[in-house]
Amino acid sequence: MKLYIIANRLPVKVADTNGTFVFSRSEGGLATGLDSLQTSYEKHWIGWPGICTNEEKDQQEINEKLQEMNFHPVFLSEKQIENYYEGYSNSTIWPLCHYFYAYTLYKNCFWQSYQQVNRLFCEEICRLIRPGDKVWIQDHQLMLLPGMLRKIYPELSIGYFHHIPFPSYELFRILPERAEILKGLLGADFIAFHTHDYMRHFISAVERVLHLDFKLDEVQINNRMVRVEALPMGINYESYHQASENKEVHQAIERTRKLFGEHKLILSVDRLDYSKGILHRLRGFATFLEHHAEYHGKVTLAMVIVPSRDHVGSYAELKTKIDEEIGSINGRYSTMNWTPVCYFYHGFSLEELTAMYYV
DSSP states (O other): OOOEEEEEESEEEEEEEEEEEEEOOOOOOOHHHHOOOSSSSSSEEEEOOOOOOOHHHHHHHHHHHHHHHEEEEEOOOEEEIIIIIIIIIIOOOOOOOOHHHOOOOOOHHHHHHHHHHHHHHHHHHHHHHOOTTTTEEGGGTTTTHHHHHHHHOTEEEEEOOOSSSSOOOOTTTTSSSSHHHHHHTSSSSEEEOOOOOOHHHHHHHHHIIIIOOOETTTTETTTEEEEEEEOOOOOOOOHHHTTGHHHHHHHHHHHHHHHHHHHEEEEEEEOOOOOGGGHHHHHHHHHHHHOOOGGGTTTEEEEEEOOOOOOSSSHHHHHHHHHHHHHHHHHHOOOBBBOOOEEEEEEOOOHHHHHHHHO
16 A cells, blocks of 8 residues: 655756756755654655756656656646746745745636646545555645545545645635635544644634534544644754764764854754745844954854745845845955855755754
8 A cells, every 4th residue: 555645846857958857956945844753664756857948759658767766747838837836836825825925926827727736736645545555645735636536536635734734714714716725624533733722723724714614623524534633844863973983974963063163053943935034034144243343253154044935026136135145244244254244045955954954
């Protein structure tokens, strides 16, 4: 029996380098968080491979390589990425769920593409699953998928995890497709959120939009029970605890210590996003340096920002503001022997990142 983890992105990235496809590990938080998942089921992933190609030959080559790792690609066009991913998922749902209402952008073509891509994922799952298999759907890009699968496979075991906040009803009701979204989610047997607040907001939305009554954490719909729980994602502590024994990590620790010397190190690691508070962190560090001259030359902020969605206007604007703030801090306080903010606008390997945590 197999467990199919369904996510917008596969845990690997595919890039075309001079006509050769290069496969590399994804730095995404979801892929990292689920990487150490232990299960008795044979684990498979379904998702977009991170590259747009309409060439059947290229798709076949990518598919064959990914199949070796139990990864099953769903190929999307550039227009679908623009409208489904950068549009509805990240310009409509993401800011709404994070209470950044001013950033919310809505277009009908976004919604049409969101439905279309969820159907593509549904078709790929239907092609693969067999009796006894389980499906675990991940996050807000695929909120219609549980309902689509339920219509085709009434007995299929479907789980769904919502990795971002679920907003209060007062904000969620703004979404024109609120009923369709909730019905889609309720196609799952089990729905999980990171916190009890998010879980409570979801229950409130279901009761007020669909007029269904929950009994504690369960609701009956179409003669079946849907259970909702708060299950915050953790990390694989043992993996990080034992990492220093890894030769590559040990070498990376030595390199990191040489880079930063004896300075106290403040480490900040985030994906580029306005919900992460990156600008607030930088301004806080600037205020600290302004009021505590005795720490000049003794403390360094290592600012690691993983590029993300920088084609979206609000993200590009944020990137510009971050660059300006870092330039302002370093321009004001740097010396020949000390740079207050070490800025890295790229992802790091797991070994390099672990080394930074150790230092």
